[in-house]
Amino acid sequence: MSVADTKPVSFARGAPSLDIVDVEGLKAAALAAFDSDPAGVTGYGTSVGYVPLREWIAKKHGVHVDQVMVTNGSMQADAFLFDQLVKADTPVIVERPTYDRTLLGLRERRGQLHPITLDEDGLDVAELRALLESGVRPAIAHIIPNFQNPAGVTLSMPKRQELLALAEQYGFIIFEDDPYHDVRFRGESMPRLLDMDGGKGNVVYASSFSKTVCPGVRVGYLVGPSGLISQICKAATNTYIAPNMVAQAIVHQFAVSGALENSVKTVRHALNERADALAAALRKHLPEAKFTVPDGGYFLWVELGEDIDVDALLHAAAARHVAVVKGTDFLLEGGQGSLRLAYSAVRAEDIDEGVRRLAEAVHSLR
Amino acid sequence: MSVADTKPVSFARGAPSLDIVDVEGLKAAALAAFDSDPAGVTGYGTSVGYVPLREWIAKKHGVHVDQVMVTNGSMQADAFLFDQLVKADTPVIVERPTYDRTLLGLRERRGQLHPITLDEDGLDVAELRALLESGVRPAIAHIIPNFQNPAGVTLSMPKRQELLALAEQYGFIIFEDDPYHDVRFRGESMPRLLDMDGGKGNVVYASSFSKTVCPGVRVGYLVGPSGLISQICKAATNTYIAPNMVAQAIVHQFAVSGALENSVKTVRHALNERADALAAALRKHLPEAKFTVPDGGYFLWVELGEDIDVDALLHAAAARHVAVVKGTDFLLEGGQGSLRLAYSAVRAEDIDEGVRRLAEAVHSLR
Numbered sequence: 001m002s003v004a005d006t007k008p009v010s011f012a013r014g015a016p017s018l019d020i021v022d023v024e025g026l027k028a029a030a031l032a033a034f035d036s037d038p039a040g041v042t043g044y045g046t047s048v049g050y051v052p053l054r055e056w057i058a059k060k061h062g063v064h065v066d067q068v069m070v071t072n073g074s075m076q077a078d079a080f081l082f083d084q085l086v087k088a089d090t091p092v093i094v095e096r097p098t099y100d101r102t103l104l105g106l107r108e109r110r111g112q113l114h115p116i117t118l119d120e121d122g123l124d125v126a127e128l129r130a131l132l133e134s135g136v137r138p139a140i141a142h143i144i145p146n147f148q149n150p151a152g153v154t155l156s157m158p159k160r161q162e163l164l165a166l167a168e169q170y171g172f173i174i175f176e177d178d179p180y181h182d183v184r185f186r187g188e189s190m191p192r193l194l195d196m197d198g199g200k201g202n203v204v205y206a207s208s209f210s211k212t213v214c215p216g217v218r219v220g221y222l223v224g225p226s227g228l229i230s231q232i233c234k235a236a237t238n239t240y241i242a243p244n245m246v247a248q249a250i251v252h253q254f255a256v257s258g259a260l261e262n263s264v265k266t267v268r269h270a271l272n273e274r275a276d277a278l279a280a281a282l283r284k285h286l287p288e289a290k291f292t293v294p295d296g297g298y299f300l301w302v303e304l305g306e307d308i309d310v311d312a313l314l315h316a317a318a319a320r321h322v323a324v325v326k327g328t329d330f331l332l333e334g335g336q337g338s339l340r341l342a343y344s345a346v347r348a349e350d351i352d353e354g355v356r357r358l359a360e361a362v363h364s365l366r
Numbered sequence: 367m368s369v370a371d372t373k374p375v376s377f378a379r380g381a382p383s384l385d386i387v388d389v390e391g392l393k394a395a396a397l398a399a400f401d402s403d404p405a406g407v408t409g410y411g412t413s414v415g416y417v418p419l420r421e422w423i424a425k426k427h428g429v430h431v432d433q434v435m436v437t438n439g440s441m442q443a444d445a446f447l448f449d450q451l452v453k454a455d456t457p458v459i460v461e462r463p464t465y466d467r468t469l470l471g472l473r474e475r476r477g478q479l480h481p482i483t484l485d486e487d488g489l490d491v492a493e494l495r496a497l498l499e500s501g502v503r504p505a506i507a508h509i510i511p512n513f514q515n516p517a518g519v520t521l522s523m524p525k526r527q528e529l530l531a532l533a534e535q536y537g538f539i540i541f542e543d544d545p546y547h548d549v550r551f552r553g554e555s556m557p558r559l560l561d562m563d564g565g566k567g568n569v570v571y572a573s574s575f576s577k578t579v580c581p582g583v584r585v586g587y588l589v590g591p592s593g594l595i596s597q598i599c600k601a602a603t604n605t606y607i608a609p610n611m612v613a614q615a616i617v618h619q620f621a622v623s624g625a626l627e628n629s630v631k632t633v634r635h636a637l638n639e640r641a642d643a644l645a646a647a648l649r650k651h652l653p654e655a656k657f658t659v660p661d662g663g664y665f666l667w668v669e670l671g672e673d674i675d676v677d678a679l680l681h682a683a684a685a686r687h688v689a690v691v692k693g694t695d696f697l698l699e700g701g702q703g704s705l706r707l708a709y710s711a712v713r714a715e716d717i718d719e720g721v722r723r724l725a726e727a728v729h730s731l732r
Contacts, residue, residue, distance in 0.1 A: 015410055023404045026612075030396035038389045042580035044381055072438050072584075076606040104604055214408035216611035218438075238470055240442040244610045245582035246392075 009354030011341040012323035014149060014298045019347070020270045021214045025259035026250060032257065033249035041249040047236035049221070050248035056255055057221050061194065061205070066226040069233050072243045074179055074208035074220025078105060080232045080239075081175060081204060081222060085139050086111040093131075093141035093172070095123055097301075097330035097338075099149045102142055102177070114138065115332055118148065120292055122155030125162040138172045145193060147180040147297025150330045150340035154295060160193055167202040179208040179220075182264055184296035185272035194223060201225040209251050211298070212264050217247045268296075274343040274351060275300065281355035286362060298344035301327070304362060308337045316361035322354050375720030377707040378689035380515060380664045385713065386636045387580045391625035392616060398623065399615035407615040413602035415587070416614035422621055423587050427560065427571070432592040435599050438609045440545055440574035440586025444471060446598045446605075447541060447570060447588065451505050452477040459497075459507035459538070461489055463667075463696035463704075465515045468508055468543070480504065481698055484514065486658055488521030491528040504538045511559060513546040513663020516696045516706035520661060526559055533568040545574040545586075548630055550662035551638035560589060567591040575617050577664070578630050583613045634662075640709040640717060641666065647721035652728060664710035667693070670728060674703040682727035688720050 033041050040050065048054055049070025058065040071077040086092055088110040094103065096115035106113055114131055117124040123143060132138075143163070145155040155163070167174050176193045194205040204224035209217055222229065236243070254260050278300055279293045290303040304313075310326035317324055327338025346354060399407050406416065414420055415436025424431040437443040452458055454476040460469065462481035472479055480497055483490040489509060498504075509529070511521040521529070533540050542559045560571040570590035575583055588595060602609070620626050644666055645659045656669040670679075676692035683690055693704025712720060 013410075018405045018408065021404070021408045023400050023408065026408070027397055027400045030400070031393055034389050034393045034396070038387070039384045040582075042384065042387045042389065042392070042582040044379075044576075044581040072610060073606050073608075079605050101604065101607075108604065210410075215410040216406075216408040216615075218606070218608065218610045218612075238467065238474065239445050240439050240584065241467075242439075242584065244438060244584045244613050246584075246616065247610050247612045249582075250612065 006321055007350070008321040008323070009346060009350050009357070010323040011343065011346060011354060011358075012325050013345060014342045015215055015345050016211070016267065017345045017347060020267050022259055022263045022266070025254060025257070025263065026214070029250045029253035029257060029259060032253040033246070036253070037249060041245055043245065045242040045245040047233045047240070047242050049243055050245050050252060053219075053248045053252040053255070056252060057223070061223050063223055064226065067229055068221060068223050069229050069236070070219065070221045070243060070248055071236070072220070072240070073210065073218040074177070074206045075101060076243075077206045077220045077222045078102065078177065080236055081206070082106065082109055082111075083235060084228065084232055085173065091136050091138040093128060093138045095143065095148065095151075096332075097150055097327065097335060098142065099144065099177075100329045103330070103332065106142070113332060118151050118153060120153055122148070122153055122159050123163065125159050125166070128163070129166060132166060132170045137170065140173045140175050141167070142175045142177060143193070144177045144180075146178055146184065146190065147294050147299065149180075149297070150299050150325070150327070151301045152292060152294035152297060152299045154190065157190060160190070160196060164193060164196055164202065168200065174203045176203050176205045178205060179211055180297035181207060183211050183267055183271055185268040185275070186295040204228065212260060212267060213251055213254055217251055218244065219248055219251045271296065271298070271344060273348045274346060277348040277351040278341060278343045278355065281352045284352070285355050285359035298342050300341045300343060302339045302341055304337050304339065306337045308362065308365060310336060310339065312365055313339075313361055316364050317358055320357040320361055322357045322361065324358065372687055373716070374687040374689070375712060375716055375723070376689040377709065377712060377720060377724075378691050379711060380708045381581055381711050382577070382633065383711045383713060386633050388625055388629045388632070391620060391623070391629065392580070395616045395619035395623060395625060398619040399612070402619070403615060407611055409611065411608040411611040413599045413606070413608050415609055416611050416618060419585075419614045419618040419621070422618055423589070427589050429589055430592065433595055434587060434589050435595050435602070436585065436587045436609060436614055437602070438586070438606070439576065439584040440543070440572045441467060442609075443572045443586045443588045444468065444543065446602055447572070448472060448475055448477075449601060450594065450598055451539065456506075457502050457504040459494060459504045461509065461514065461517075462698075463516055463693065463701060464508065465510065465543075466695045469696070469698065472508075479698060484517050484519060486519055488514070488519055488525050489529065491525050491532070494529070495532060498532060498536045503536065506539045506541050507533070508541045508543060509559070510543045510546075512544055512550065512556065513660050513665065515546075515663070516665050516691070516693070517667040518658060518660035518663060518665045520556065523556060526556070526562060530559060530562055530568065534566065540569045542569050542571045544571060545577055546663035547573060549577050549633055549637055549664075551634040551641070552661040570594065578626060578633060579617055579620055583617055584610065585614055585617045637662065637664070637710060639714045640712060643714040643717040644707060644709045644721065647718045650718070651721045651725035664708050666707045666709060668705045668707055670703045670705065672703045674728065674731060676702060676705065678731055679705075679727055682730050683724055686723040686727055688723045688727065690724065
């Protein structure tokens, strides 16, 4: 094997590569945070999060500050929300497939999961309607509307409207889990369900700075009805007093300095390039693969066919120093023959070689 | 009222004042963190915490790195530990009085609480022994061995030995909750129960950098048997993927640069001065008050006598712009006529005036 053959290529983790993280901007933001508000940055703070960042987020979303809480990453926000709304046997709608950690969090709370098929234009709303008409009364529907993880698809405008109407009619909360909203690299941005709901309180929105600043800051947030947010803040106080003031103040300074806007541009450009390179490489080396090229986000979902044993494929790929995540991880059942490829962490110039090796692994099994 | 009369004095919150936080040191540590390990600081990391800080802590405590996990503050560490060990009706030993948030966390998990009297030399071990002999089999005993919150007392050496022997005999875990260990300002440091246990696995140790760096970094940690730590890390992954890499890397750089050692000196000096000023002011303005001057930590526990209605006193003190915490908050029952005074956040020069006003409030009720 040549050196090029053994350089590992990971399509496994949904994380940015370091070259698209603005480390210098973060350093400047850290200095600005400590200089401008030393007491706020170094003190305990409260569970609502670092107040200036909370205000910045409220303004971004055009909501009252009481509707926002800033957390240690958006997964912590999910966990707090699930703690409030999901008890044993609580019916919950999830997308099929969906983010494996969401499934895990819901299963740990012994929620009664109802997976609804995900189409190329998002959730199969007709299937959801039929489920609701059959008498199931979910407390919550977990939806990743933009560049879904793992499927990469985006919920269409008509489906957004239908979903909101169903939430209103059947009285469930749409949990709009939207970390990828700002990393769209093609097409027009879609309105958020939160905004379309117009303050009716049927939507709780979560997002994160992991994709626009960096994951290591672990800063996410929730936007929702102020009563619910206040309950969650109470629970958060009892869990950790307050989230990370230092990191949240750094994110705040990063945002107000303009570094965030530049960083989003850098990330979008790189993701676009990487998604296109991945699609081109798949067409070249795995012409039989089925996939939709996403308009944003980190992930592309590939269907190789049910005849592929994904466990064997993972091993064959690993032997060729390529890492992928098998589709079955994102489903309660099924997903054989599917893979999630994260292109966020692989530089465009390494993608072709990674896919070439993946194709070699696939063909070794046939 | 003069201006001096209306400047608020808070003995309520266990937090440092800004003048004893090394903000310049934190800025330097932040730059060093981003410069020396940009990928580690900005990436997701894992639930064990920032690896170099985890290693630093393992070395500090002379344990294997697998025995350490670094968390978002030590309260989050407590919460994770309780999630593992305390189910509904699990018998748990707590000190009487003890930290109000610990009581809350245990009560939320519906643990069966057994409060044991706290003497001037710490837990009444004879009372614990009698409880154990009566057949109670706790899973865990929560102990704040040094400068206890709220009582300010320290567990004596003979009692440490007795407590460990009981844990060994009756098979419970001592949860050594020790955030104040390094802020002793008088007398000799006592050996940790963790160290005295000598790796038998009867002790889980928690501490924090809130008192030695600053609370806003929200960095705490657990040390315990590697099997238990590994279980907790798994649960932590499902809660938040990883704790705050940015803040933990800043703490790591702060520690290795020597800034931590200097900061501890600054903090000890200030706490010593403040504790002495508080004791002197109490003797002067409230000679009837009973208290023990602590040898470290943040808190002094004052007994004013059962005839005092602490709720009324809180109001009378607040009217004079003095904040305190009533003793009843730290007990399941009792605590009438007692207060917790935190001197950590009040500069020595303001303490006399604060106590003068508190005395005025006390006397207004008699």
